[in-house]
Amino acid sequence: MFISSTPQVTLLVIHSVVFAIAIIYLITSRKRLKERILRYEQQVLLSQMNPHFVFNSLTAIQSYIFRNEPHTASKYLASFAKLTRLILENSRCELCSLEREIATLKLYLDLQKLRFEGRFDYTITVAEQIDPDATLIPPMLAQPLIENAIEHGLSGINWAGKIEIRYTLTKPKQLVIEVEDNGIGIEKSREVQESKGKQYRSLATEITKERIKNLKKLGNSGIKLNITDKSTLSGSTSGTIAQIVIPLK
Amino acid sequence: MVKAVIVDDEIHARESLSRMLNVYYPSITVIGKAESIKSAYDLIKTQCPDIVFLDMQLTDGHGFDLLKMFENIPFKVIIISAYQEYAVKAFKFSAVDYLLKPVDPDDLVKAVDIALAQALNDKQQERLNALIENTRNIGKKDKLLALRNSDGTYIVNTSEIVRCESDNNATIFYLVDGNQVRVNRTLKEFDEMLNECGFLRCHQSHLVNQRHIEKISRFPSSLITMNNGDVIPVSFRKRKSI
Numbered sequence: 001m002f003i004s005s006t007p008q009v010t011l012l013v014i015h016s017v018v019f020a021i022a023i024i025y026l027i028t029s030r031k032r033l034k035e036r037i038l039r040y041e042q043q044v045l046l047s048q049m050n051p052h053f054v055f056n057s058l059t060a061i062q063s064y065i066f067r068n069e070p071h072t073a074s075k076y077l078a079s080f081a082k083l084t085r086l087i088l089e090n091s092r093c094e095l096c097s098l099e100r101e102i103a104t105l106k107l108y109l110d111l112q113k114l115r116f117e118g119r120f121d122y123t124i125t126v127a128e129q130i131d132p133d134a135t136l137i138p139p140m141l142a143q144p145l146i147e148n149a150i151e152h153g154l155s156g157i158n159w160a161g162k163i164e165i166r167y168t169l170t171k172p173k174q175l176v177i178e179v180e181d182n183g184i185g186i187e188k189s190r191e192v193q194e195s196k197g198k199q200y201r202s203l204a205t206e207i208t209k210e211r212i213k214n215l216k217k218l219g220n221s222g223i224k225l226n227i228t229d230k231s232t233l234s235g236s237t238s239g240t241i242a243q244i245v246i247p248l249k
Numbered sequence: 250m251v252k253a254v255i256v257d258d259e260i261h262a263r264e265s266l267s268r269m270l271n272v273y274y275p276s277i278t279v280i281g282k283a284e285s286i287k288s289a290y291d292l293i294k295t296q297c298p299d300i301v302f303l304d305m306q307l308t309d310g311h312g313f314d315l316l317k318m319f320e321n322i323p324f325k326v327i328i329i330s331a332y333q334e335y336a337v338k339a340f341k342f343s344a345v346d347y348l349l350k351p352v353d354p355d356d357l358v359k360a361v362d363i364a365l366a367q368a369l370n371d372k373q374q375e376r377l378n379a380l381i382e383n384t385r386n387i388g389k390k391d392k393l394l395a396l397r398n399s400d401g402t403y404i405v406n407t408s409e410i411v412r413c414e415s416d417n418n419a420t421i422f423y424l425v426d427g428n429q430v431r432v433n434r435t436l437k438e439f440d441e442m443l444n445e446c447g448f449l450r451c452h453q454s455h456l457v458n459q460r461h462i463e464k465i466s467r468f469p470s471s472l473i474t475m476n477n478g479d480v481i482p483v484s485f486r487k488r489k490s491i
Binding site for chain 2: 051052054055056058059060061062063066067114115117155156
């Protein structure tokens with residue numbers, strides 16, 4: 001009796017061990033994914049509150065204080081506070097409305113315009129079929145791309161900078177965000193950075209890519225990022241177009 | 250009249266600083282502002298300023314690139330920077346004066362006071378070189394540390410420091426070559442800087458370089474013997490960590 005039951009017991013033991021290992025694996029991989037998400041959320045927050053942007057914006061506000069323009073200084077200080085508040089709130093949500101997203105981007109862009117003394121202009125257009133209030137998207141995906149456009153694409157150009165941000169639908173349930181600038185283009189910008197002795201590494205692009213990778217893992221598999229140098233499209237124009245495709249739920 | 254030049258790629262930073270100087274340091278005249286290394290170099294060559302306020306990130310390169318263009322820097326340098334932790338550490342190690350943006354008016358006055366009080370031969374060149382060297386070697390254990398006191402400035406490699414001892418609010422450095430240097434800064438400040446260089450705070454008044462420890466005895470009392478023969482007490486609280 002005892003001897004004959006041994007193979008079954010062994011089998012049972014093997015089964016339960018395999019089962020336990022599988023469970024442990026599942027738990028740890030989930031835990032790892034959660035850790036990754038947490039980490040990227042922090043990175044997103046950090047990328048939006050890029051120290052260079054934060055401290056230079058505050059310096060710009062300080063300059064208005066010393067120019068004795070308290071109204072302008074207060075306006076920008078309030079914008080800075082509003083932006084900070086929105087970013088802090090957004091960092092806790094997986095999705096936010098397009099309306100809120102655009103409000104955040106406007107504050108960000110206006111502060112950047114202040115920093116760069118209006119050396120660029122921007123437009124934000126939303127296609128008619130889109131209801132900004134009802135459309136939910138992962139917050140601030142486009143922001144690092146806009147930052148790239150301003151800090152790398154448009155800085156140092158001697159013509160009027162322009163950034164166009166467009167929200168369109170290519171399919172009924174597919175939102176496309178485009179950030180287009182008329183700057184020097186991503187290829188040239190890379191060369192400039194490398195000539196300065198820096199290894200070209202755009203933190204903004206890396207964070208966006210990482211974030212998209214994680215969003216894919218979380219089930220939004222159709223999300224995509226394309227970055228195109230405009231000189232590859234036609235010889236006469238320069239600039240960069242960054243495009244994010246988001247399938248809506 | 251003290252002549253100053255401001256080098257920064259952000260227009261508001263130039264504007265803000267020049268107006269602040271106007272308010273808080275009227276004896277300083279801002280004779281020019283530049284946004285790039287090239288224009289800054291030309292400006293400095295023609296105008297010979299006494300002080301240059303230098304931002305680290307410029308449109309055509311790094312602030313250090315400007316400094317490297319001068320064989321001997323004939324002006325005082327005050328570095329301005331948006332916050333970056335590693336950079337701030339490097340400034341502290343090299344005892345180079347720096348201001349963080351947005352600039353605190355009190356810090357500005359203090360930095361300018363110090364810069365004007367120093368003689369130009371106060372090893373500024375060496376300190377700036379040490380800064381550049383330290384910035385290049387971020388993450389390495391050995392760094393160059395500028396020790397400043399009323400006698401002058403000594404630049405030592407952290408590996409050449411055997412130990413530090415607090416003396417009221419000052420710190421005495423005991424060097425490998427037997428020399429001692431007294432610096433008017435607290436041991437706590439140096440502890441914060443040097444713990445990443447392999448230094449150990451074994452006692453309220455003592456900071457030792459672990460690479461120069463000869464032996465550790467635990468009985469009857471905990472003591473550390475350094476390789477120069479100095480014997481250092483270990484405080485009761487630190488015993489476990491040694």
